Amino acid sequence: MANYHSVIEKNVSLMIVLTLVAVSFGGLAEIVPLFWQKATTEPMATLRPYTALEMAGRDVYIREGCHVCHTQMVRPLRAETERFGPYSVAGEDVWEHPFLWGSKRTGPDLDRVGLRPITEQWHREHLRDPRQVVPESNMPAYPWLAENTVDWSHMERTLKVFKNQFGVPYTDEDIAEQMQKVNGEWADATEEDAVVAYLLSLGQARREER
Known part of the structure; x- marks a missing residue:
């Protein structure tokens, strides 16, 4: 030997x-x-699909590279769970395409940001000028998000792809209802509106679980 x-x-x-x-x-x-294993292949019972506005916000979030600096994965460590909340499980992200787990944290983890006592207005001010609300922040400002309206031209197709290809449980009625909002109350929504809606949705499955 x-x-x-x-x-x-x-x-x-x-x-x-x-x-x-x-x-x-x-x-x-x-x-x-x-x-x-069902724990890794089946969604949590409290998980709900994104609305069209949240989906648009997620697209902008990815386009602007926010996921490069902010993870969305709370690890099962005491220091993590005390700061960010319950650790992440696969059942929360089975409908995420692409999934936004990661390991780099230039900024704080955002997986539970929707559960924190942070207002919509705070998010808006933070996106426009981060140092106005967090003086030590090194995050760049995104003032143009408040000026750009959402491009809804591909949203119906996006929802159908998530339904048919990725198994997200949208019904035809759900998609029709979302498109009514796209053409109605959300028609003039800004990219900032969409990103804030997306951020506020993060972690909500854990709120419903409680």
């Missing part, structure tokens, strides 16, 4: 190949069973 170890340890290429094989088997053993 010592001779085998000696051969492997002296052959870098062989060491790399065997390491990759070992890691691959270990990864498969941990990951594959998750595909059959």
